[in-house]
Every structure is written in C-alpha cells, then in structure tokens.
Amino acid sequence: GAVVSQHPSWVICKSGTSVKIECRSLDFQATTMFWYRQFPKQSLMLMATSNEGSKATYEQGVEKDKFLINHASLTLSTLTVTSAHPEDSSFYICSAREESGGDTGELFFGEGSRLTVL
Amino acid sequence: QKEVEQDPGPLSVPEGAIVSLNCTYSNSAFQYFMWYRQYSRKGPELLMYTYSSGNKEDGRFTAQVDKSSKYISLFIRDSQPSDSATYLCAMSYLLMEAMSYLLSAGKSTFGDGTTLTVKP
Numbered sequence: 001g002a003v004v005s006q007h008p009s010w011v012i013c014k015s016g017t018s019v020k021i022e023c024r025s026l027d028f029q030a031t032t033m034f035w036y037r038q039f040p041k042q043s044l045m046l047m048a049t050s051n052e053g054s055k056a057t058y059e060q061g062v063e064k065d066k067f068l069i070n071h072a073s074l075t076l077s078t079l080t081v082t083s084a085h086p087e088d089s090s091f092y093i094c095s096a097r098e099e100s101g102g103d104t105g106e107l108f109f110g111e112g113s114r115l116t117v118l
Numbered sequence: 119q120k121e122v123e124q125d126p127g128p129l130s131v132p133e134g135a136i137v138s139l140n141c142t143y144s145n146s147a148f149q150y151f152m153w154y155r156q157y158s159r160k161g162p163e164l165l166m167y168t169y170s171s172g173n174k175e176d177g178r179f180t181a182q183v184d185k186s187s188k189y190i191s192l193f194i195r196d197s198q199p200s201d202s203a204t205y206l207c208a209m210s211y212l213l214m215e216a217m218s219y220l221l222s223a224g225k226s227t228f229g230d231g232t233t234l235t236v237k238p
Contacts, residue, residue, distance in 0.1 A: 004161075006161070041231075042231075043206060043228040043230040044162070095161075109154075110161050111160055112159070112160060
C-alpha cells in the first residue's frame, strides 16, 4: 500500500518553543492531508484538513494561530505547534488519501509524532 | 452522546479464538465504514472498508455493516498474538460532487478503539 511518513517520530521541547512536524506521502500525490491528535487511550480527533495550495480548514475548537499548517506541495504537509505548552503534549498523526481514479476514501496514516513539552 | 460508540475493552482472548469487535453509531448519514488497527505508539493502519450495508471478507477478517440497526462489526477468525492491538472503527459521509466527495470522505468520525490481547 501507499506510504505516509512522519518526522520526527518523537520530540521533546521546552515550554514556549515551536515544533514542526512533517507529513510526507512517499509514493503518491495527495492534494488533501489530515492532521489528528490522539491522547492516551482515546480516539483520533481531527484537528484540521490540509489543502495543497490553500489555507487549511480547522475543526471547531482548534486554534489556527497555535497549530500552523502548511501544505506547500502535493507530497508534503507540515504542522507547527507554536509556543508549545505541556498541555500540547500528545500524539500527532497525519493521513493522506491517494488521489487515484475511483478511490473511495482509503486513508493512509503516518506513524505518528509524539510530542512532549516540558 | 457521541456519534460513534465503541466498547474500549480491554478484550483478552486465547490464541485461535474468534474475536468480535463492534461499534454503534447514531448518524444515519454515514455510508462509509472502516476498521483500523493501531499497534502501541504507531499510527493506525486500514484493515477493511465497506460501503453501505453488507459483509466483506479478507482473509481472517470479516466486516459487517447493518445500517438498519446502525451497527458494525469486525470478526477475526483464528486470532493470533500478532493481532494484539487497538482496533478503531471509523465512518464517514460520502457526497457525490467530486471535490466535496474527496474532502468529506476523509473527515472520518472515529470510535475510541477496543484494546485486544490475544494470549498464546
């Protein structure tokens, strides 16, 4: 199947700093990627839909200025957590859909990035 | 009330057992149903997806959708220790317009996941 790569897989940072997480579709193009947040033993919560060449669409309650999303190419989306605080510590996961003809919505997920803010 | 309800478990079975995982949902507009497997500290991977009602089989896995009852199931036959993971159900809308279809099909609503342990 298609591969989605996330980097870094694990990051620790000090409170107040910014952290950038990359999501790449390695062998397919994706005009749309999705960013999720997952707390321990809880489900994925969609944060935003990342659209190549345009602004991201954020879910209700997600701060746009806090979680900056950039989808500069058909294979790369980045999530930047700005001025990180301990409550931002979580598992962040991206997904992308292969834009092939007849596709009915299969999503490929990245391995996730664990952020710990001290 | 959550749109998608899933018993979090944990569920523990002996190797070789048949496992039944279930989700219920409240929104009758959902048409696309998916099951994901997530190993600890990893991202989810898609196991199966089903459109509308019916059954779908893939090896040891069978997915069932009963739209009249708003109930979906995943069965695992001859369970193996390597099946030990958290299983997430997810469902989404489908719109027929091309661009909207692509965007809305991705906005899946997930269950909380059921943790399964298969003991050797």
